[in-house]
Amino acid sequence: MGASPLLHSKNLMPGGYGWGMINPSRATTTDMAETSEFLRVADLTLSGLDSPSVHLWICRDKTTGHIFATTGYESSEDGGHALIRSVAVDPGLRGSGIGLELAHFAMERALEAGAKRAWLFSRRSGPFWQKVGFTTADTKDLAEALVSTHQVQLFTETGQLGREVAWTRQL
Numbered sequence: 001m002g003a004s005p006l007l008h009s010k011n012l013m014p015g016g017y018g019w020g021m022i023n024p025s026r027a028t029t030t031d032m033a034e035t036s037e038f039l040r041v042a043d044l045t046l047s048g049l050d051s052p053s054v055h056l057w058i059c060r061d062k063t064t065g066h067i068f069a070t071t072g073y074e075s076s077e078d079g080g081h082a083l084i085r086s087v088a089v090d091p092g093l094r095g096s097g098i099g100l101e102l103a104h105f106a107m108e109r110a111l112e113a114g115a116k117r118a119w120l121f122s123r124r125s126g127p128f129w130q131k132v133g134f135t136t137a138d139t140k141d142l143a144e145a146l147v148s149t150h151q152v153q154l155f156t157e158t159g160q161l162g163r164e165v166a167w168t169r170q171l
């Protein structure tokens with residue numbers, strides 16, 4: 001079996017995976033209110049944040065203790081697909097490579113957990129996701145692969161699915 005394209009591409013990134021700007025820790029129940037507020041300000045989906053299928057990490061500023069970045073994914077029922085979500089950086093810290101690290105971190109965790117393919121919704125940040133190997137996909141294919149996820153269920157119920165842009169890559 002060949003190496004994962006994700007592992008391969010990491011080696012091509014400057015410094016490889018783990019550039020050291022971030023050290024995410026798993027979000028716990030006590031982190032949830034602040035995490036939710038951080039994601040609300042970043043205009044990201046809040047549905048199912050406390051669900052066991054949603055895996056969330058946060059980065060806290062060592063001095064202030066405030067959350068400055070988040071990342072995560074939501075698994076499909078069979079674990080083979082991962083919906084990358086909650087990737088966000090404090091507006092004052094954007095543009096310095098933290099987002100790329102967060103994206104790689106979430107993909108790496110999903111790969112370790114057995115996911116073979118990553119998906120996500122993004123209307124505004126397509127060029128960012130292209131930098132980490134995503135290409136556009138059919139929202140119907142995403143919804144089929146990740147039918148049980150909170151984000152797909154919410155977007156289906158609200159009709160937002162048809163207005164979304166889907167992205168995917170192999171892990």
Ligand SMILES: CC(C)(COP(=O)(O)OP(=O)(O)OC[C@H]1O[C@@H](n2cnc3c(N)ncnc32)[C@H](O)[C@@H]1OP(=O)(O)O)[C@@H](O)C(=O)NCCC(=O)NCCS
Nearest residue numbers: 042085086087088089094095096097098099100125127128
């Ligand atoms: C998207 C986001 C996480 C990027 O974080 P960041 O720390 O600014 O990203 P980086 O500094 O690692 O950017 C890496 C590259 O992507 C580009 N990029 C970042 N965000 C971009 C965007 N929204 N659109 C186009 N390009 C973008 C950067 O310019 C940079 O390009 P360069 O290497 O040619 O200079 C951040 O803008 C954010 O929190 N947005 C709000 C939440 C969101 O939309 N999240 C994504 C959906 S889950």
